[in-house]
Amino acid sequence: MTAESLIVIKGLLFFSVLLFAAIHDAKTKIIPDTIHVLLILISLIGFDWNSLFGFFLVPMPFMLVALKKSESLGGGDVKLMAGIGCVLGVMEGFSASAIGLSLSILINLIRGKRNQPFALGPYLAAGAMIIFLIAPK
Structure with a gap:
């Protein structure tokens, strides 16, 4: 298999899992643990040290907010960002x-839903999809 075909396979799997996570979170406000496991398995396609560091560093800001007993951010969002990282x-x-956080703020302001709880997963998934498409491989 060529490197390009592996990137395509990785992208299709990544997008599929993120799409499911986004829809499930929008409907239930819960991101199943299987999502995070699947993302980690997908990361094994072309795995390197950057992936390992991403797993630990990217969710840190989310974890700090969640640990402050924030009702606006749940553990599922933290684990989703670990998988994305x-x-x-x-x-x-x-x-x-x-990008995901910016989209969430912008869209919820446009919709007039200030200070109302919403599912963050769809926005984080959209940000991840955008970066996957535009970042050099």
Whole structure:
């Protein structure tokens, strides 16, 4: 298999899992643990040290917010970002979270839903998909 075909396979699997996570989180406000496990397995396609560091570093800001007993951020979001960081790596994982958080703020302001709880997973998944498409491989 060529490197390009492995990237395509990795991307299709990544997008499929993120799409499921986004839909499930939007409907139930829960991200199943199988999502995080699947993302870690997907990261094994072309795994390197950047993936390992992404797994530990990318979810750190989310974990700090969740540990402050924040009701707006759950453990599923932290684990989702760990999986995304594992697939994308450190810098791309942080970029994905920045895009996802920016999208969540922008869309919820446009919809007039200030200070109302919402599922963050779909926005984080969208940010990860965008970065996967535009980041150099």
